[in-house]
Amino acid sequence: MLHSYALEATPQPDLRELLEELYRGRNLQPYRSGQPIRMLSDEILVVCRGVVLLGTLYDNGDEALLGLACPSMPFGLPLSLIHPYQATALTDVDLMRLRLMEIEQSPMLAQGIFHHLVRRVQQSEAVLAMVGYRRVEERLRHFLILLKQEVGQPIENGGTRISVRLTHQQLANAIGTTRVTVTRLLSQLQEEGWLVVDSHRHIILPSHVPALS
Known part of the structure; x- marks a missing residue:
């Protein structure tokens, strides 16, 4: 959590x-x-x-x-x-x-x-x-929510599109892990419905994703 x-x-x-x-x-x-x-x-x-x-x-x-x-x-x-x-x-x-x-x-x-x-x-x-989280998945979720709050753009269905595109390697650098791990975790989060990747490869966080509050 x-x-x-x-x-x-x-x-x-x-x-x-x-x-x-x-x-x-x-x-x-x-x-x-x-x-x-x-x-x-x-x-x-x-x-x-x-x-x-x-x-x-x-x-x-x-x-x-x-x-x-x-x-x-x-x-x-x-x-x-x-x-x-x-x-x-x-x-x-x-x-x-x-x-x-x-x-x-x-x-x-x-x-x-x-x-x-x-x-x-x-x-x-x-x-x-974010660095304090032991599990890499928690660090990735935290960082994506931070991006949502910093550079997010609301979309029609109530979700938020992260307006910049970070490569998997840049995300890995940010959370202290490997590119392969980030790729695997992003696929896992997509399967869970925690995020969506649109046709322009922007990450979208649905409205049910909590803020850092």
Whole structure:
């Protein structure tokens, strides 16, 4: 049974609108799905469209998923102690780069980034809670529910489509197991009716799947 590690659906101010208001005319930086994102030590990046995959590499070469930066969420080298710290466009994304000096000089911008940074912290704690499950199946269920809450799109039958497509290897990296195990467990969850995979290979969680509440 999944324990209660909830990400509260608290309304957050739209940082994208604030950025558009403060920086009219500044070009966004586009990245195509799969592209690595260049990060500098004195910059914060804000996602204006799409989803960014944040991760690192272990000494043995294995990848680990650290989280997802969704629209309005900030990320960047100044916000992490992890090395190496990597960012990859999971979907096509548009980013705005902000110098630390710009943020320090604008209380309104600093407040907007703070609100969405709190969301990132909540997400990180939910990922840490997931790691505590001994059974791989429980970790996978927990992570899929987390994705539902972060990047889910309601559909007509009451279910939720996970709007991004993670490979079985990326899911395995996220929950600390092998790609083969993830493939087997996804098939098992489909047979149970706990999830559905649509014609575009998006995972759909039916309405009876509980939230992290």
